Amino acid sequence: MPENPVWLIDASIYVFRPWFVRQPIVLDSEGNPVNAVLGFLRFIYNLLQTEQPQHIAFAFDISLQTSTRKAIYPAYKANRTPAPADLKMQFQLCRDFLDALGIVQAASPYFEADDVIGTWAKQQRNNGKTCMIISGDKDLAQLVNDGDIWWDYGKRTPLPPGGVKKEFGVWPAQIPDQLALAGDVADNIPGIPGVGMSTAAKLLQKFSSVEVLLSRIPEIGLMKTRGAKRLQELVGEHQDTVRLARQLTGIYCDVPDVPLDLRRKDKDLVQLQALCERLGLTEQQYNLWKHV
Template sequence: MADMSAPRVVLVDASVYVFRAWHSMPDEFVDADGHPVNAVHGFLRFLLDLLQRTRPTHALVAFDEALESSFRNEFYPAYKANREPAPEELKRQFGYCRALAAALGLREMADPRFEADDLIGSALHALRPEGYRGLIVSADKDLSQLLREGDEQWDLARDTRWSAAEVHGRYGARPERIADFLGLTGDAIDNIPGVPGIGAKTASALLDHFDSLDALLERIDELPFLRIRGAKSHAARLREHRELALLSRRLATISLDAEVPGRAVDYEVAAVRGDLLDPMLDQLRVGPITRRRIADWSASLA
């Protein structure tokens, strides 16, 4: 049984919440120079909610900077090519969000080759030997592949949490087989192709029987004899699209090799940097209620 008293690092998939704020917050939020900052205001509220509810001692706020320059694009140029590039005004707001996270005393990171998922996975991998368990703040199913005993994932917007043991019931595969699962089904959001004609239900049944994509491909001759609807045609698809399945799994696998700080002390929540934060709050025209919440957070760290 997991030791729930073990130290915890809070790992935030920040870009998801910046985009959510961009779409949900009204355009009336502008900074002192008249530039839109609606996403910044929404993200700051999210971050303060998170800090208030988790009171982290160790944290990482990871941002995506690699949507067009990820190492995955090097071997599959179509990766995420279906996404519209972020508008310039939103790109500008990402800079504010990163600066706010740092000024609030949080370790923040982005990388031109590694996505936020990779930074989160690499940080958690680095901290496990020190006994840390992770609380991953994101609704993204890809990140569930990182969950192990003692870890949790939290969709803060829906206030829904799940553990490693609950991943199969939620998505149809165990955490360590999520990438195999996506190798079969693909992922339209990330433009990962998968195997044509294999959906989530079939992929789940295949992995439950064979345990892994590798075992499935090695024992593909068994597939036509299984009590799985369309088993014979699925075997033919897998023979034809074997390399596509392996490529898709590679695309869906979170890297644990990003260059991130490797010690728990590197993720300790620090004191609020008022010298950096106060000018930003003025520039962003942040109101008294939010400033009071920041002051309360700062006081709790003393």
């Protein structure tokens, strides 16, 4: 594990997971459901208590409709239903709680949380820091450099670059190429029909990148792979799709107007207590949060 890394958290998945868990609905003092908030807080508390990070930041998504990827490909993430109002409210409570804890959190109206994390990772590396990239989304594994870790916290084994290669069949920098070839159903990104992540990995093991692959299509048919000739035809037929997809799968690392000082600040104890009271947390729980 890196020594004194910067912790960069893809927040949304750790809100969505408790939201989708079937359990009795818990209401706040205003009668709003807060199951997702409470699940998110359990995740935060465990991370802060166990890891005691000094530099940490959470990235959120706020507007899919205005995202740069949507402008490139209008069908991007069109398979996702908009978040209901009570879930949006819970996202805001999560962000308010982070503010009260003195923890940096940010979002961009034009770029996604992945891009915010990519920007932070680039900036922190320029300062000689290593990064713990916390997410359940394999897309973010593309950001892992030497010394960094990608980790679906509490769910999977932490993966350094070699671990990413073992898990996904490609090196971190090749993940956007792999997704461009195979497509990404979760984000509604098209790929080459019949080409999955495993076949995409085999292509990238030989050709290193989409750019190299598309410049050497006739060589695909010479690969010692079952159906190599058909694979060559498919790549040739879907070159434009792959080029489009590659614009969507890469993470942008120069998002403007995001906070760059990721050190924990002093807590706002007044705001923290008010939020604890609203969420129905006990005085004992408030005291735990006050000292975490």
